[in-house]
Amino acid sequence: MRQGRQGLLRVLALVCACSAILAVGLSAGASGQEHEPPDEAGDDPIANRGDRYVAEPPGTVKKMRFWYGPYTMPAGWDANRVDLDLPVHNGMIIAIEPELRINPDWQEPSHQVAHIHHAHWFALDPGNEEDNYTGGNTEWIFGNGDEETRADFQQRSNAKKNGPVYGEYIGLAGPQAMIYMLHNKTAQTMMGYVVLDVTFKYGTLEQLNATGREHRDLSGVLFGRTFDVPRERKGDGAWNTTEDMRTSEGKPRPIEWTATVDGTMIGTGSHVHPGGYKVLTENMGSEENPCRDDGRGTGGTLLLDSDIINRKVPLSEDYQTEVTRPSWRAPVRKGDRIRITGFYKNKKHAWYTAMTHNGIYIDEAQPPKGRCKPYLVGKDRKKRIRKKIVGASGRKRVVRRRIKPTEGVPNRKWGHAHDTFCGVKFGFDPCSPPFDAAEPGPIASRVTIANFQYLPGGRGAPGDQARPPTVKHGSSLQFLNLDQQANIRHSVTTCKYPCNGRYVSNYPWADGRWDSGTLGYDPIDGGTPNPSSSTPTDLPVGKYSYFCRIHPFMRGEFHVVP
Numbered sequence: 286m287r288q289g290r291q292g293l294l295r296v297l298a299l300v301c302a303c304s305a306i307l308a309v310g311l312s313a314g315a316s317g318q319e320h321e322p323p324d325e326a327g328d329d330p331i332a333n334r335g336d337r338y339v340a341e342p343p344g345t346v347k348k349m350r351f352w353y354g355p356y357t358m359p360a361g362w363d364a365n366r367v368d369l370d371l372p373v374h375n376g377m378i379i380a381i382e383p384e385l386r387i388n389p390d391w392q393e394p395s396h397q398v399a400h401i402h403h404a405h406w407f408a409l410d411p412g413n414e415e416d417n418y419t420g421g422n423t424e425w426i427f428g429n430g431d432e433e434t435r436a437d438f439q440q441r442s443n444a445k446k447n448g449p450v451y452g453e454y455i456g457l458a459g460p461q462a463m464i465y466m467l468h469n470k471t472a473q474t475m476m477g478y479v480v481l482d483v484t485f486k487y488g489t490l491e492q493l494n495a496t497g498r499e500h501r502d503l504s505g506v507l508f509g510r511t512f513d514v515p516r517e518r519k520g521d522g523a524w525n526t527t528e529d530m531r532t533s534e535g536k537p538r539p540i541e542w543t544a545t546v547d548g549t550m551i552g553t554g555s556h557v558h559p560g561g562y563k564v565l566t567e568n569m570g571s572e573e574n575p576c577r578d579d580g581r582g583t584g585g586t587l588l589l590d591s592d593i594i595n596r597k598v599p600l601s602e603d604y605q606t607e608v609t610r611p612s613w614r615a616p617v618r619k620g621d622r623i624r625i626t627g628f629y630k631n632k633k634h635a636w637y638t639a640m641t642h643n644g645i646y647i648d649e650a651q652p653p654k655g656r657c658k659p660y661l662v663g664k665d666r667k668k669r670i671r672k673k674i675v676g677a678s679g680r681k682r683v684v685r686r687r688i689k690p691t692e693g694v695p696n697r698k699w700g701h702a703h704d705t706f707c708g709v710k711f712g713f714d715p716c717s718p719p720f721d722a723a724e725p726g727p728i729a730s731r732v733t734i735a736n737f738q739y740l741p742g743g744r745g746a747p748g749d750q751a752r753p754p755t756v757k758h759g760s761s762l763q764f765l766n767l768d769q770q771a772n773i774r775h776s777v778t779t780c781k782y783p784c785n786g787r788y789v790s791n792y793p794w795a796d797g798r799w800d801s802g803t804l805g806y807d808p809i810d811g812g813t814p815n816p817s818s819s820t821p822t823d824l825p826v827g828k829y830s831y832f833c834r835i836h837p838f839m840r841g842e843f844h845v846v847p
Contacts, residue, residue, distance in 0.1 A: 340374065340487070341374075342487065342488075343487055343488030343489070343492035343493060343496065344493060345488075346484065350480060350483075351483060352479075353366075353368050353479040354477060355476050356476065356477050356478070358387075358467055358469040358476065358477055359469065360473055360737070360771075361773045362469040363402070363467075364772075365464060365466050366466075367462060368463045368465075369460055372455045372457055372459070373457070374485075374487055375454075375456055375487070375489045376454070376455060376485050376486050377450075377454050377455070377485070378427070378455060378484070378485060379439050379452040379484050379485070380437045380439055380483070381427050381435065381436050382435035382436070382697075383401060383404040383482075384401070384433075384700075385400055385477055385479060386478045387477040387478075388475060391478065393700070396602045398471060399467070399471070399475065400468055401466065401468075402467070403428065403429060403466050404427075404429040404464070405425065405428045405465075405507070406426040407424065407426060407462040407463075408462075424505055425644065426461075426505055427453070427505070428642075430642070431556075431558065431559070431604075432606050432696075433697065434556070435697050438503070441551050444610075444662055448662070449498070449499045449501045449650075450493070450500045450501070451501055451551060451646070451648065452486065452500065452503065453503060454490060454500075454502035463479070470837070471836075472737045504548070504646070504647045505646055506644065506646075506647065507644050508541075508623075509641055511638055512526070512530060513638065513639065514629045514631050514635060514636035516797025521632075522632035523630065523631070524628070524630075525583075526539065526625070527539040527583045540624065541569065541623060541624045542643075543621070544619055544620060544623065547619050547652065548648055548649040548650070548651060549615070549647065549648045549652070549653055549654065550588075550615040550645055550646065550647050550648075551647070551648050552613065553566055553608070553615075553646070554589075554606060554607075554643070554644055555591055555643045557593065557639070559600055559604065559791075560600055560636040561593060561627055561636075561641070562593045562629070563593065564641060564643070565581075565587065565591070566587075566588040566591065566625050566643060567583065567588055567623070567624045568585055568615070569585035569621070570657060572620070576657035581691070582624075582626065586657040587659075588659050588691065589607075589608075589659075589691055590691050590692060592606075592607050592693060593605075593606055594607065596699060597711065598708060598713075598791045599791070600634070600791055601791040606696065607696065608693060609693065609694075610665060610688070610692075612664075613661060613690055614654070614659065614661070615659035616653030616657065621657075623643075627639075631797075633794075634795055634796065634797065635797030637776070638834070659690040659691060661690050665688050667687070670685065670686065670687075670688055704790040706789050707786055707792045708791065716791075717781075717785055718786060720783040720785050723752050723753060723842075725752060725755050726749065728756065728757065729741060729756065730756075730762065731762070732763070734764060734765065734767060737838075738839070739764075739777075741753075741754050742754050743840070743841045744840040744842065753828070753843050753844050754843050756846070757845075757847075758825075758845055758846065758847055759823075761819040762820045762843055763817055763818070763819045764817060766805050769804070769806070774803050774816075774835055775803075775805065775839070776800065776801050776804060776834040777801035777818065777833070777841070778795045778833065779799045779830065779831045780796050780830055781796045782828050782829070782830045783830050784840060793832050799824065799829070799831075803835075826845050828844050831843075
């Protein structure tokens, strides 16, 4: 088991962006009811496991809702939870979708209150040290980011008549690790449960195959990177991970995974943070046998052009990322380099601890068909879709054309409807309302961060503490996070003045003038071991407003004077 834990830690280092605590629990429960909450007393829901332990005949499909928790989420918490659990039945996961439910009514909150920053399910196999999909003997089963991507293998199984049934096999012998980053964006402690809606098919692979249709256990792959995107006011407004991410020597540093198996990819999807607007997935081929450059990506054969779908406004936390069609397939051969390129808009904003990650499901039992190029199976091979085209004269016409395998599709229906937005041009209130500026305060050398408040200079601070501190040009202003004693990390991130609107799904955003980095340290995600940071001495004279990236309701201001 020691090797399994080492692999799990490597996985955590890969998938986590801003955690503060790693806690381990053994508190999984299940309910067969679609919307049944845990008992109102908030006890461990072990009593709600219900039919989880009831054996069903092989081939039986059951929808179950698993409750993990309860988790006490302290004020401002951004932490990983790891639940280790042993399966109680053999079977295949054929659909899965997670969500967060919080007290008092156990409903899903808006992103401005709390959310699952990411959720990942891994299978640990202490006896298999060959598996290097994610580093170490762990296999990625499912992953979900802010955009709440779900996994539904049933659609892919049904895309080809009489084709195999796809899923992720869970055997009794293998422990499961469920990793969730829970983010409480408020200054109040709350209690929550992570809920998994799982469609499960009972039986061993041998038993399932005996039901008349072949069942295949897919291999899951997860790879990606976390990075900062600088603002470039005079640039083209588009920053991407392949062309703009560099090593310390200035060499390109693209995000790639080198395939360790032969097989057929049956689905892929990517994850970006708000600010991202596109992800390209390509097969570059091996070093010895590269794929053809089809001119649609960064030098390889395009597999998927995945756009970000905004629910109401751009650059919002309420969005989703396109995935491959259920009928999509693509060959993969050992040595092929699968590259993802994430695109971010950076003319007006900077993006800190941003991400571009990718998940792939591979059928190793199906030999690769052809080289590099994706294709469609089933009825979609000949299906035509209607598309509106606007000509040079401005006139619209409708044409029918075949589906392109590289085109992405929405990954889910929209969920909760209680996120809020700002922006007059979008039909909402102004992002920055009228503002009565406070009188500048005296020269200062330090601002402390305590109880979710910047002092001095915090918006809403009492009395003279609300006056923005001033610092002489050529000097520095130090920010010190005292909340780290409670395992709370913060940042000081400048935003367009006055940056005084309430925190909503598309506000505030960094303006790229200065960022403190993460103040406070976590052994998995890093930060600043000494929870302090100082402004550069060459900041131009002017007024600076700022917010906390981790808790965007926190605001403050300082002035640089001659």
